[in-house]
Amino acid sequence: MSTWTTSSLGYPRLGENREWKKALESFWKKNITHEEWKAEMKRLRLESLAKQKQRGIDWIPVNDFTYYDQMLDMSVMFNIVPERFGTFSDEIPDSAYFAMARGSEHAQASEMTKWFNTNYHYIVPEMEHAVPRLTKNIPLEAYRQAKQELGIEGKPVIIGPITYLKLAKGYDESSFAELLDTLLPLYAQVLKELKEEGVQWIQIDEPSLVASFPEKEIAHLEKAYRFFAQEVPGISIMLQTYFEGIDHYQEITSLPVAGIGLDFVHGWKKNINSLNAHGFPEDKILGAGIIDGRNIWKSDGIKKSVDIQTLQNAVPGDRIWIQPSCSLQHVPVTVKNEAKLDPVLKGALSFADEKLDEIKDLREALADGNTALLQKSSDAVGALADSEWRTRARASEKENIPSSRKASFSERRGVQQEKWQLPLFPTTTIGSFPQTKEVRVARQNVKKGTISQAEYDEFINQKIKEWVDIQEDIGLDVYVHGEFERNDMVEFFGEKLAGFAFTTNGWVQSYGSRCVKPPVIYGDVEWTEPMTVKESEYAQSLTTKPMKGMLTGPVTILQWSFVRDDMEEREVTNQIAAALSKEVEALEKAGIEMIQVDEPAIREGLPLKHSEHEHYLNWAVRAFRLATSNVKNTTQIHTHMCYSEFQDMIESIRAMDADVISIETSRSHGELIEAFETAVYDKGIGLGVYDIHSPRIPDTDEMLQMIDRALQVLPPSLFWINPDCGLKTRDIPETVDALKNMTEAARLVRKRW
Ligand code: GLN
Numbered sequence: 001m002s003t004w005t006t007s008s009l010g011y012p013r014l015g016e017n018r019e020w021k022k023a024l025e026s027f028w029k030k031n032i033t034h035e036e037w038k039a040e041m042k043r044l045r046l047e048s049l050a051k052q053k054q055r056g057i058d059w060i061p062v063n064d065f066t067y068y069d070q071m072l073d074m075s076v077m078f079n080i081v082p083e084r085f086g087t088f089s090d091e092i093p094d095s096a097y098f099a100m101a102r103g104s105e106h107a108q109a110s111e112m113t114k115w116f117n118t119n120y121h122y123i124v125p126e127m128e129h130a131v132p133r134l135t136k137n138i139p140l141e142a143y144r145q146a147k148q149e150l151g152i153e154g155k156p157v158i159i160g161p162i163t164y165l166k167l168a169k170g171y172d173e174s175s176f177a178e179l180l181d182t183l184l185p186l187y188a189q190v191l192k193e194l195k196e197e198g199v200q201w202i203q204i205d206e207p208s209l210v211a212s213f214p215e216k217e218i219a220h221l222e223k224a225y226r227f228f229a230q231e232v233p234g235i236s237i238m239l240q241t242y243f244e245g246i247d248h249y250q251e252i253t254s255l256p257v258a259g260i261g262l263d264f265v266h267g268w269k270k271n272i273n274s275l276n277a278h279g280f281p282e283d284k285i286l287g288a289g290i291i292d293g294r295n296i297w298k299s300d301g302i303k304k305s306v307d308i309q310t311l312q313n314a315v316p317g318d319r320i321w322i323q324p325s326c327s328l329q330h331v332p333v334t335v336k337n338e339a340k341l342d343p344v345l346k347g348a349l350s351f352a353d354e355k356l357d358e359i360k361d362l363r364e365a366l367a368d369g370n371t372a373l374l375q376k377s378s379d380a381v382g383a384l385a386d387s388e389w390r391t392r393a394r395a396s397e398k399e400n401i402p403s404s405r406k407a408s409f410s411e412r413r414g415v416q417q418e419k420w421q422l423p424l425f426p427t428t429t430i431g432s433f434p435q436t437k438e439v440r441v442a443r444q445n446v447k448k449g450t451i452s453q454a455e456y457d458e459f460i461n462q463k464i465k466e467w468v469d470i471q472e473d474i475g476l477d478v479y480v481h482g483e484f485e486r487n488d489m490v491e492f493f494g495e496k497l498a499g500f501a502f503t504t505n506g507w508v509q510s511y512g513s514r515c516v517k518p519p520v521i522y523g524d525v526e527w528t529e530p531m532t533v534k535e536s537e538y539a540q541s542l543t544t545k546p547m548k549g550m551l552t553g554p555v556t557i558l559q560w561s562f563v564r565d566d567m568e569e570r571e572v573t574n575q576i577a578a579a580l581s582k583e584v585e586a587l588e589k590a591g592i593e594m595i596q597v598d599e600p601a602i603r604e605g606l607p608l609k610h611s612e613h614e615h616y617l618n619w620a621v622r623a624f625r626l627a628t629s630n631v632k633n634t635t636q637i638h639t640h641m642c643y644s645e646f647q648d649m650i651e652s653i654r655a656m657d658a659d660v661i662s663i664e665t666s667r668s669h670g671e672l673i674e675a676f677e678t679a680v681y682d683k684g685i686g687l688g689v690y691d692i693h694s695p696r697i698p699d700t701d702e703m704l705q706m707i708d709r710a711l712q713v714l715p716p717s718l719f720w721i722n723p724d725c726g727l728k729t730r731d732i733p734e735t736v737d738a739l740k741n742m743t744e745a746a747r748l749v750r751k752r753w
């Protein structure tokens with residue numbers, strides 16, 4: 001019998017009831033003092049550590065906690081603070097820390113962007129003019145606190161120099177080596193102080209290594225870790241990767257570190273192949289990420305113990321750490337308080353605390369050979385698998401839904417022009433109108449039951465009518481009903497489709513204090529009843545202008561949900577697409593013959609490895625087509641995407657074969673427009689002519705400039721005029737004024753053509 005070691009990579013910071021978010025926001029609003037906030041942060045941090053200790057995890061991460069973002073912590077530790085937030089000779093004050101995250105009166109916030117392929121967003125370090133120095137050894141403080149307060153021998157976690165720099169901006173590639181040289185001594189100083197304090201293991205995260213890491217950058221990696229080995233001899237570094245398998249297995253496992261952490265969930269195939277082909281160095285620990293840190297499902301314990309035995313063929317058990325595949329910050333805290341879920345579903349769920357329990361159970365079973373606990377988890381997984389939610393016949397496979405339109409775009413164009421009789425440069429909006437307090441309160445009231453469904457429906461109709469009148473007054477060409485009945489783009493549909501469940505407390509951090517509670521796709525997705533027809537039909541009855549039906553696309557619904565893990569994402573997406581195609585059919589039947597299917601998240605799903613992009617884009621595009629192809633030639637399909645980084649995706653967007661697409665453009669200063677200089681786009685297209693994220697009302701001239709620029713590269717006969725995105729976050733006067741300026745811009749530009 002060998003002994004087994006367990007470890008974790010990071011714990012959610014939110015608290016069981018989002019105490020972290022609440023404290024942070026109260027502090028920002030000055031409802032609590034700096035001291036009160038700090039005290040609450042400490043309490044939460046210790047509570048989380050204590051829970052991990054209770055579960056007997058051997059290597060508990062410290063310094064995974066943060067006041068906002070772990071990348072921002074690194075920036076502040078190394079004084080990578082842009083000048084506009086002030087210059088500091090000592091520690092960086094919390095006021096500057098939060099100004100970097102959120103902006104201040106005097107300085108625009110730092111950019112925020114997605115952390116690899118997760119829905120977490122980090123603050124992008126700005127290297128321009130940076131004068132790095134060590135301001136404070138933050139991980140050392142975290143280590144001391146855990147030790148003093150709870151007697152925990154913690155494993156400090158930091159983001160490694162390669163990943164940190166690769167995610168930073170404000171330098172060109174040629175100065176990477178030079179910047180690395182300035183950072184390495186600071187990292188070494190941090191490590192040295194930790195070692196002197198008695199720290200035994202340090203986890204250095206290098207997730208960049210999984211994302212098509214270029215061969216030529218390996219030299220940087222080797223340099224960095226050789227430097228640490230040389231400067232801080234005897235230090236035990238666990239070099240941690242996650243989210244995928246690593247490409248340069250031999251080089252990475254030869255680095256002078258004491259352990260290598262690999263993802264054996266999302267990177268199982270690649271990593272296990274490398275392990276079998278090349279073995280594993282005898283002087284290292286293997287951090288075996290075998291419990292999925294990205295998803296909320298309990299794993300089949302028996303199957304996991306077999307996985308570990310497979311690993312053991314290459315590495316003896318006493319050199320394996322059993323751990324989650326990545327930090328648990330990507331899953332909610334605990335299933336314990338979920339009182340409303342069906343027991344079979346609840347039994348198959350596992351959030352952070354339960355995942356640590358799974359690791360504990362695995363350790364015990366491996367040590368004493370008693371598999372009873374593992375069997376229990378296998379049974380729970382099996383019960384969901386055998387439930388009728390997952391064994392019903394599958395819609396997308398049984399029915400033959402077409403994935404191409406009946407006619408080509410050029411043919412459709414003629415019949416659509418005839419039917420719709422739109423002017424040159426038609427004007428429209430993206431879907432939502434201001435979600436005022438009144439709208440939100442009405443929704444809460446119907447949920448609580450203080451108003452009846454009929455009263456609520458009446459209220460929604462009133463809003464729709466109000467905005468049909470406003471659109472008429474503004475003089476738009478194509479109307480929308482305003483989406484007043486929708487809480488959220490995905491939740492609204494999830495609540496009406498079969499196969500979705502909603503947790504009470506399943507929150508995860510998206511960025512800063514902003515949390516999301518993704519729906520759970522646990523069974524076969526099916527259309528059961530019309531979801532949007534009532535409102536669209538009513539709206540259309542009020543006007544002779546075209547009223548766009550409004551749906552969220554299959555890929556976006558998938559991306560913004562927790563998805564069952566017994567089926568490929570592609571297949572789940574096809575199920576959603578099949579369900580949406582029934583909604584499209586129902587809308588068409590009800591006389592709604594312009595239908596917009598939003599896919600803002602299509603780019604978010606791009607795999608980390610370039611070699612997998614094409615495969616993903618193919619199935620994602622096909623899913624959109626499944627949802628939208630079963631319509632008459634005269635029915636006009638629209639789509640919308642938010643972010644403008646589509647330069648490398650124009651071919652795929654074209655392949656979606658929407659009659660009209662609208663894309664956000666103004667925030668990116670027209671970068672997208674440049675892309676159309678070389679790429680061909682020959683279907684209807686509206687490049688957003690003003691930024692809806694700002695309360696500023698752009699004037700007509702500004703919009704005209706944007707339009708003129710776009711018309712240099714796009715055919716005028718296919719060009720639409722619309723804002724960048726939905727208007728739900730704006731207030732009413734802003735919206736009306738901006739749209740009036742927009743229709744005026746359209747009038748002026750029509751005169752010229
Ligand atoms: N139709 C949605 C709206 O207008 C689109 C939102 C989005 O793209 N994120 O709100």
Ligand code: ZN
Binds near residue numbers: 430640643
């Ligand atoms: Zn948008």
